[in-house]
Structures are given as C-alpha cells and as structure tokens.
Amino acid sequence: MSASGGTKAIVAALVANLAIAVAKFVAFLFSGSSSMLAESVHSVADSGNQALLLVGGKKAKREATPQHPFGYGRERYIYAFLVSIVLFSVGGMFALYEGYEKIKHPHELTHWYWPVGVLIFAIIAESFSFRTAIKESNVLRGKRSWKEFVRHAKAPELPVVLLEDLGALVGLILALGGVGLALLTGDSVWDGIGTLCIGILLILIALVLAAETKSLLLGESAGTEETQKIEAAVVDGDTVTRIIHMRTLHLGPEELLVAAKIAVRHEETATEIAAAIDAAESRIREAVPIARVIYLEPDIYSETEAAKGSDPEASPGGPTPHPTDH
Numbered sequence: 001m002s003a004s005g006g007t008k009a010i011v012a013a014l015v016a017n018l019a020i021a022v023a024k025f026v027a028f029l030f031s032g033s034s035s036m037l038a039e040s041v042h043s044v045a046d047s048g049n050q051a052l053l054l055v056g057g058k059k060a061k062r063e064a065t066p067q068h069p070f071g072y073g074r075e076r077y078i079y080a081f082l083v084s085i086v087l088f089s090v091g092g093m094f095a096l097y098e099g100y101e102k103i104k105h106p107h108e109l110t111h112w113y114w115p116v117g118v119l120i121f122a123i124i125a126e127s128f129s130f131r132t133a134i135k136e137s138n139v140l141r142g143k144r145s146w147k148e149f150v151r152h153a154k155a156p157e158l159p160v161v162l163l164e165d166l167g168a169l170v171g172l173i174l175a176l177g178g179v180g181l182a183l184l185t186g187d188s189v190w191d192g193i194g195t196l197c198i199g200i201l202l203i204l205i206a207l208v209l210a211a212e213t214k215s216l217l218l219g220e221s222a223g224t225e226e227t228q229k230i231e232a233a234v235v236d237g238d239t240v241t242r243i244i245h246m247r248t249l250h251l252g253p254e255e256l257l258v259a260a261k262i263a264v265r266h267e268e269t270a271t272e273i274a275a276a277i278d279a280a281e282s283r284i285r286e287a288v289p290i291a292r293v294i295y296l297e298p299d300i301y302s303e304t305e306a307a308k309g310s311d312p313e314a315s316p317g318g319p320t321p322h323p324t325d326h
Contacts, residue, residue, distance in 0.1 A: 007054070007057065008132065008136060009132050009133045009136045009137075009157070009158060009161045010050050010053050010054055010057075010157060010161055011050075011054075012128070012129050012132040012133070013046070013050050013129045013132075013133065013161050013164065013165060014047055014050035014051065014054075016125045016126060016128065016129040017043045017044075017046045017047040017050065017129075017168075018043075018047050019125060020043045020121075020122045020125055020126065021040055021043035021044045021047060023118045023121060023122065024036050024037075024039045024040035024043055024118055024122065025037075025040040026114070026118070027040075027114040027115045027117070027118035027119075028040055028115075030110070030111040030114040031109050031110055031111050031112060031114045031115045032107060032108075032109060032110055033109055033115045033175075033179055033182075033191055034098045034099060034101070034102035034191055034192055034195045035115070035174075035175035035178045035179055035191050035194045035195045035198065036114075036115045036118070036119075036175065036179075037098055037195075038094065038095040038098050038099065038175070038195045038198050038199065039119075039122070039171060039172065039175050039198065041090065041091060041094050041095070041098075042091045042095065042168065042171060042198065042202065043122075043168070044090075045086055045087060045090040045091040046087075046091070046164050046168060048086055048090075049083040049086055049087060049160070049164060050161070050164075052079045052082050052083055052086070053076075053079060053080065053083065053157050053160060053161075055079060056075050056076045056078065056079025056080065057076060057079075057157065059072060059075040059079075060072050060073050060074075060075040060076045060252060062075075070251045070255075070257070070293065071251060071252065071255065072252075073250075073251050073252015073253065073254070073255045074216075074217065074251065074252055075252075076155070076156055076157065076252065076253060077156060077213055077216040077217045077252075078217065080156035080157070080160050080209070080213045080216070081209075081210065081213040081214065081217060083160055083164075083209060083213075084206045084207075084209035084210035084213060085206075085210070087164070087202055087205060087206040087209065088202070088203055088206035088207070088210070091199075091202040091206070092199050092200075092201075092202035092203035092206055093199070093203070094199070095195055095196070095198045095199030095202060096196060096199035096200070096203075097199075098192075098195050098199075099192045099193065099194075099195030099196030099197075099198070099199055100192070100196070101192075102188070102189070102191055102192030102195055103189050103192035103193065103196070104192075106187070106188040106189050106191075106192065107188060108186075108188055109179065109182055109183065109188055109191065112179070112183050115175075115179050116176070116179060116180075119172055119175055119176045119179070120176075122168075122172050123169065123172050123173070123176075126165060126168045126169050126172060127169065129165050129168075130162075130165035130166065130168075130169060133158060133161045133162045133165050134162070136158060137149065137158045137159075137162060140153070140155075140158070146162075150162065150163065150208075150212065151212065152223065154216070154220065154223075154250055154253045154254075155253035155254070156212070156213055156216060156253070159209075159212065160209060160213075163205050163208065163209060164205070166205075167201055167202060167205040170201055171198045171201055171202070174194050174197045174198050174201065175194050175195075175198060177194055178190050178191045178192075178193060178194015178195065178197070179191055179194065181193075181194075216250070219249050219250065220249075220250050221247070221248045221249060221250070222248040222250070222256055222258075222288070222291075226248075226256070226288050226290075226291075227246075227248060229287040229288050230246070230248065230258060230284055230287065230288055230291065231243055231246070232287070233280065233283035233284045233286070233287040233288075234246075234260060234262060234280050234283070234284065234296070235262075236276065236279065236280065236283075238276070239264055239265060239268055239272060239273065239275075239276035240262050240263070240264055240276050240277075240280055241263045241264065241265065241301065242262070242263045242301060243260055243261075243262055243263070244260075244261040244262065244263050244299055244301060245260065245261050246258070246259070246260035246261075247259045247260070248291075251292075251293065254290050255290055255292050255293070256288065256290045256291045256292065256293070257291075257292075257293040257294075257295075258284060258291050258293070258294045258295070259294075259295045259296075259297075260295075260296055260297070261296075261297045261298075261299050262277075262280070262296055262297070262298055262299070263298075263299060263300065263301035264276065264298045264299070264300070266300050273298050277296045277298065280296055281294045281296065
C-alpha cells in the first residue's frame with residue numbers, strides 16, 4: 001500500500017466522521033433519540049480509530065535500532081488491532097447498552113426533523129468517504145474479490161477504513177429505520193431496537209477486524225505469488241541447484257524477511273558460493289522489492305534427509321513446504 005493512498009482514505013474518513021459526530025450529537029440533544037446518541041458515539045469512536053491509524057503509520061516509519069533491529073513496521077498492525085478493540089468496546093457495547101435502556105424505558109421522540117435531517121446528511125458524507133476508500137483500495141485489489149482483499153491484505157489501513165465506512169453506512173440506515181418506525185408507529189421502542197442492531201453490527205465488524213489484524217501480528221508469510229517469484233529468483237541452475245527449505249515473514253506491510261537453506265554443488269569453492277549467494281539476493285530484491293532482509297544458508301542437498309519430511313528442525317535437508325495465505 002502506498003503511504004499516500006492509505007493516508008488519503010484515512011484523512012477523508014476522519015474529516016467526515018468528525019463533522020458527522022457533531023451533527024449527530026446536536027440531533028440527539030434536540031430529539032432524545034437513542035439511535036442518534038449511539039451513532040454519535042460510533043462516529044467519535046471512528047474518528048479516534050482513524051487517528052490511531054495515522055499515529056501507527058507515523059511510528060512505523062522510525063529507523064531500526066539495536067533493540068529493534070528489524071524496525072517498527074509492525075506498529076501499523078498494533079494500532080489496527082487497537083482500532084478493533086475501540087470499535088468493540090466504545091462503539092458496539094455502548095450501543096447495546098443504550099438500546100437496552102431505550103427499550104426498557106422508552107420515551108417519545110421530539111423534534112423528529114433533527115435526527116432525520118442529520119442522518120440523511122451523514123449518509124451523504126459517509127458515502128463520499130466510502131467512495132474514497134473504494135477508489136484507493138481498487139489500486140491494490142487487482143482481480144481479487146473484496147472478501148479476499150480484506151482477508152489477505154498485508155497493509156491493514158485500507159481494509160479497516162473500508163469496514164468502518166461500510167459499518168457506518170449500514171448503521172445510519174438502521175438508525176434511520178429505527179427513528180422512522182418510531183415516528184410512524186408512535187412507539188419509541190423501535191428507536192431502541194435500531195440502536196441494538198447498530199451495536200450488533202459494530203461488534204461483528206470489530207470481531208472481523210480483530211481476527212485479521214491478529215493474524216498479521218502473529219506474523220504472516222509472503223503471498224503465493226511473491227513466494228513463487230522468490231523461489232524462481234533463488235535458483236540459478238548453476239551454483240544454486242534448489243531450495244531445501246524456505247521461510248518468509250512480513251516484518252511490516254512493506255518489508256519482508258526471507259530465510260532459506262539452499263543447495264549448492266559440493267565442488268564449488270567458498271568464493272564461488274559467496275558470489276552465488278550475493279547474486280541470488282540481488283535477484284530476489286529485483287523480483288520482490290519488499291524483500292529487504294534476506295538470509296541464505298548454503299548446504300549440500302541430501303536425498304536421505306529430504307525423505308524425512310518438510311520440518312526444517314527434524315530434517316534440515318527436507319523439501320520446502322508450500323506457503324499459503326492465512
């Protein structure tokens with residue numbers, strides 16, 4: 001993900017949510033609608049989430065230190081995970097509580113035109129934010145479906161903004177439905193039901209975000225396409241004859257670690273092997289530019305060791321397991 005693209009989508013969402021949060025809270029003060037209160041807290045939480053993403057992106061750019069020799073790229077994953085926690089606790093749980101209280105102690109809506117007007121304005125503003133996120137995501141999505149993009153994206157910002165904006169739009173429609181039914185039937189319980197639906201929606205989105213960012217925090221391998229490019233770049237058919245086993249790990253969205261044990265011809269000299277390793281590293285970086293940390297260990301391929309299986313600890317001469325996305 002380009003930093004400019006992700007930042008553009010985050011800033012667009014932040015500006016929209018701040019404006020919407022103020023409008024929703026004013027509408028709540030005039031109407032007493034619990035859906036509007038839940039939605040105003042939702043927008044405040046979303047604004048805080050976008051601020052967290054911006055902070056994470058800035059911190060991730062820090063240079064590596066002796067204490068953190070691989071840099072701070074995973075800061076972006078940590079802050080994306082915090083977003084899911086905020087969305088769950090502040091947005092979802094508050095909406096569930098407010099909806100329950102509204103159903104238990106209903107009271108008539110007043111100045112109904114405030115929440116209706118604000119919800120229509122909010123839907124328009126969120127649509128523009130969502131459109132920006134879709135446009136920026138399409139640059140990276142390629143031919144993948146939206147589900148695959150959210151599940152397999154190594155940069156967390158755009159999937160987070162996409163899901164937040166989608167949740168915001170659906171939540172606004174639910175709030176508008178709750179307020180509308182309350183006005184049509186004269187029963188403000190519908191406003192509380194709309195608020196409960198908003199809470200359930202936010203919790204579901206938070207759980208999806210938590211699951212995806214947890215996987216990134218634990219450490220994901222390179223995608224299948226990148227792995228194939230690396231494998232093709234390592235073997236030159238001359239000095240390097242095959243990959244015995246290989247592991248890849250994302251140190252951040254745009255930084256990849258590659259560690260492999262490679263088979264070399266037993267008659268090669270140390271100088272020739274060193275030159276072959278240098279050449280292989282150059283080919284890897286050319287094929288996959290984000291492969292910035294590369295460790296290649298030369299070894300002599302053994303059919304006996306290979307027969308033991310693909311576990312590199314049990315059989316250092318075993319074949320390479322085929323990595324897949326999470």
